[in-house]
Amino acid sequence: xxxxxxxxNKLYAEGVPIERIVKxxxxxxxxxxxxxxxxxxxxxxDAFRDVPHLICYSxxxxxxxAVLKTFIKQGSGVDIVSGGELFRALKAGxxxxxxxxxxxxxxxxxxxxxxxxxxxxxxxxxxxxxxAINNIAKRLKKKAGFAIRVNPDVEPKTHPYISTGLKxxxxxxxxxxxxxxxxxxxxxxxxxxxxxxxxxxxxxxTQLTPFVNAIxxxxxxxxxxxxxxxxxxxxxxxxxxxxxxxxEAPPHxxxxxxxxxxxxxxxxxxxxxxxxxVMAGNAGIxxxxxxxxxxxTQKNFIIVDAAMNDxxxxxxxxxxxxxxxxxxxxxxxxxxxxxxxxxxxSGDFFAKDRELPVFKSGDLMAIMSAGAYGFSMSSNYNSRxxxxxxxxxxxxxFIIRERESYxxxxxxxxx
Ligand SMILES: *Cc1c(COP(=O)(O)O)cnc(C)c1O
Numbered sequence: 001x002x003x004x005x006x007x008x009n010k011l012y013a014e015g016v017p018i019e020r021i022v023k024x025x026x027x028x029x030x031x032x033x034x035x036x037x038x039x040x041x042x043x044x045x046d047a048f049r050d051v052p053h054l055i056c057y058s059x060x061x062x063x064x065x066a067v068l069k070t071f072i073k074q075g076s077g078v079d080i081v082s083g084g085e086l087f088r089a090l091k092a093g094x095x096x097x098x099x100x101x102x103x104x105x106x107x108x109x110x111x112x113x114x115x116x117x118x119x120x121x122x123x124x125x126x127x128x129x130x131x132a133i134n135n136i137a138k139r140l141k142k143k144a145g146f147a148i149r150v151n152p153d154v155e156p157k158t159h160p161y162i163s164t165g166l167k168x169x170x171x172x173x174x175x176x177x178x179x180x181x182x183x184x185x186x187x188x189x190x191x192x193x194x195x196x197x198x199x200x201x202x203x204x205x206t207q208l209t210p211f212v213n214a215i216x217x218x219x220x221x222x223x224x225x226x227x228x229x230x231x232x233x234x235x236x237x238x239x240x241x242x243x244x245x246x247x248e249a250p251p252h253x254x255x256x257x258x259x260x261x262x263x264x265x266x267x268x269x270x271x272x273x274x275x276x277x278v279m280a281g282n283a284g285i286x287x288x289x290x291x292x293x294x295x296x297t298q299k300n301f302i303i304v305d306a307a308m309n310d311x312x313x314x315x316x317x318x319x320x321x322x323x324x325x326x327x328x329x330x331x332x333x334x335x336x337x338x339x340x341x342x343x344x345x346s347g348d349f350f351a352k353d354r355e356l357p358v359f360k361s362g363d364l365m366a367i368m369s370a371g372a373y374g375f376s377m378s379s380n381y382n383s384r385x386x387x388x389x390x391x392x393x394x395x396x397x398f399i400i401r402e403r404e405s406y407x408x409x410x411x412x413x414x415x
Contacts, residue, residue: 001036001039001282002033002036002282002283003033003035003036004033004036004285004366004368006328009327009328009329009330010326010327010328011324011325011326011327011328011366013031013032013033013285013392013397014033014034014035014392014393014394014395015392015394015395016392016395016396016397018031018285018287018326018364018366019326019327019364020397021287021390021392021397022287022289022326022364024397024399025388025390025399025403026388026403027287027288027289027305027306027364027387028286028287028288028289028304028305028306028310028387029286029287029387029388029389029390029403030284030285030286030287030370030371030374030375030387030388030389030390031284031285031287031389031390031392031397032062032064032067032280032283032284032371032389032390032391032392032400033283033284033392034070034391034392034393035393035394036282036283036371037067037070037071037279037280037283037371038070038074040278040279040280040282040283041055041057041070041071041074041076041279042074043252043253043254044253044257044273044275044278044279045074045075046253046254046257047253047254047256047257047258048257048260048261048271048273050261051261051264051265051271052269052270052271053270053271053272053273054077054098054234054270054271054272054273055075055076055077055272055273055275056076056077056078056079056098056099056100056272056273056274057071057076057077057078057079057274057275057276057279058078058079058239058274058275058276058279059078059079059080059081059085059088059089059276060081060085060276060373060376061239061276061277061279061280061281061371061372061373061376062276062280062284062371062372062373062374062375062376063085063088063375063376064375064389064400064401065088065091065092065400066092066389066391066398066400067280067391067400068088068089068092068094069092069093070391071279072089072092072093072094072095076098077094077095077097077098077099077100077120078094078098078099078100079099079100079101079102079239079274079276080099080100080101080102080103080119081101081102081103082103082110083107083109083110083113083114086099086101086110086113086114086117086119087113090117096117096118096119096120097118097119097120098120099114099117099119099120100119100120100121100122100123100147100198100236100272100274101114101119101121101122101123102123102125102149102198102200102274103123103125104125104126104170104171106122106129106132106133108132108136111132111133111136112136112140115133115136115137115140115142115144116140116142119145120145121144121145121146121147121195121196121234121236122144122145122146122147123146123147123148123149123196123198123236124146124147124148124149124173125148125149125171125172125173126173127173127177127181130146130148130181130185130189130192131189133146133192134185134189134190134191134192137191137192138190138191142191143191143192143193144191144192144193145193145195145196146185146192146193146194146195146196147194147195147196147197147198147234147236148172148173148178148181148182148197148198149171149172149173149198149199149200150172150173150174150175150178150197150198150199150217150218150221151165151166151167151169151171151172151173151174151175151199152165152172152175152199152201152213152214152217152218153165153166153167153174153175153217154166154201154210154213154214154217155210156201156202156205156210156240157205157206157207157210158202158203158204158205158206158240158242159204159317159319161316161317162202162203162204162317163201163202164200164201164202164203165199165200165201165202165210165214171200172199172200175217175220175221178197178221179221179224179225179228182194182225182228182230183228183230186228186229186230194225194230194231194232195231195232195233195234196232196233196234196235196236196272197218197221197222197225197232197234197235197236198236198238198272199214199217199218199236199237199238200236200237200238200239200240200274201214201238201240202240203239203240203242203276203277204240204242204243204248204277205240205241205242205250206242206248206249206250206251207250207251208251208255208256208259211237211240211256211259211260212259212263214237215235215237215260215263215264216263218235219235219263219264219266219267222235222267222269223267232269233269233270234269234270234271234272235264235267235269235270235271235272236271236272236273236274237260237271237272237273237274238273238274239273239274239275239276239277239278240275240277241253241256241275241277241278242277242278243277243278243281243282243369243372244282244369245281245319245320245321245322245368245369246320246322250278253278276372276373277372277373279372280371280372281369281371281372281373282368282369282371283371284369284370284371284372284374284375285366285367285368285369285370285371286306286310286311286366286367286370286374286387287326287364287365287366287367288304288305288306288310288364288365288367289304289305289362289363289364289365290302290303290304290305290359290360290361290362290363290364290365291303291304291305291342291361292361293359293360293361299337299338299353300335300336300337300338301337301338301339301340302337302338302339302340302356302359302365303340303341303342304339304340304341304350304365305341305342306341306350306367306387307341307342307343307348307382307384308341308343308345308347308348308349308381309341309343309378309379309380309381309382309384309386310341310374310375310378310384310386310387311350311367311370311374311377311378312373312377312378312379313370313373313374313377314349314350314351315345315347315348315349316377320351321350321351321367321368321369321370322367322368322369323339323350323351323354323356323365323366323367323368324365324366324368325357325359325363325364325365325366326363326364326365326366327363327364328357329357329358331357331358332357333357333358334355334356334357334358335355335356335358336353336354336355336356337351337353337354337356337359338351338352338353338354339351339354339356339365342382343381343382343384344382350367375387375389375401380404380409383409385403385404385405385406385408385409386403386404387403388401388402388403389401
């Protein structure tokens with residue numbers, strides 16, 4: 001559910017016509033709907049209103065500080081994976097006690113920054129990291145709350161690049177070893193406090209079974225640890241709930257909530273969630289202008305002014321994004337086209353062999369469901385300044401990140 005709809009033949013974000021935004025900021029630009037972000041947060045939060053829980057929005061999905069602030073104002077914490085994300089979240093006003101720090105390769109300076117900030121817990125991904133955090137905490141005379149990210153070895157049935165809870169993945173620690181590490185930490189690593197168990201099995205998961213399987217495994221671990229006298233207060237379920245890009249039918253957060261609560265209520269535990277995509281994905285679009293159309297011998301191409309540097313998902317995962325005209329024409333005619341960007345790579349596409357209405361040079365196009373892993377994955381490849389970002393709130397819109405300039409491109413370079 002989102003607030004990008006047609007009024008007459010024109011596409012709007014909430015109360016603002018997309019054409020009006022483009023007139024002011026140009027293309028390509030990302031447009032987010034605040035109402036959609038807020039709605040998604042509460043849909044998720046409401047699903048757990050009957051149990052103690054904390055939502056830690058996954059910053060990497062969309063890291064703009066206006067987006068972070070929108071969630072934080074609703075009561076959200078954050079899940080971070082770098083010192084840079086911690087910096088952003090603090091700028092946006094997050095309560096440090098609502099920060100969980102994930103990631104397979106935390107650097108010493110990042111751990112120190114997080115300890116000084118006083119984050120709620122570190123989600124630890126290796127025995128060496130556990131010892132490193134203890135050493136740094138000792139040097140700083142601090143105690144670090146931690147959870148071990150367990151690798152439950154469950155099949156999330158998603159794209160291999162975004163599966164993270166299988167034995168062959170680089171993430172987490174295998175369950176039996178995790179238990180041994182908790183016990184070792186309890187006896188030997190005095191600047192650590194075991195407070196949670198964490199798992200995150202992947203992203204764009206559209207079924208409940210993988211989550212339920214993961215909970216069963218983590219619940220066993222929690223019971224084991226409690227028998228060892230290790231008091232686990234938090235079960236961090238990670239993120240991963242999928243959204244509809246095309247024809248996927250992921251469970252509504254309410255259904256996900258019910259399944260999770262049914263499986264965990266006997267534990268008497270505070271649940272932590274790290275949703276990213278389900279919060280931001282359908283709350284943003286990428287608006288681009290058609291530069292040229294071209295009839296090849298085998299294919300028709302629409303060449304637009306956005307590219308894989310702006311939205312990498314199609315190139316990276318072959319992902320589907322719906323494509324809509326910003327202004328609908330009266331003609332019902334459709335043709336089969338590839339929508340491609342200007343970058344010198346054949347992987348630079350937004351759609352392949354797609355049935356679309358007829359676009360001509362100068363027309364505006366909306367690439368839907370681009371709010372998560374869109375701008376946050378963008379780059380300057382081909383020395384393309386990164387796109388502007390805009391937040392719509394009712395009948396108003398705000399530039400929340402200016403389009404980069406050529407000067408920005410060479411910032412810090414010298415010869
Ligand atoms: C990416 C990530 C998330 C968010 O995943 P979504 O699929 O966007 O919900 C949560 N936790 C961790 C550890 C992650 O790496």
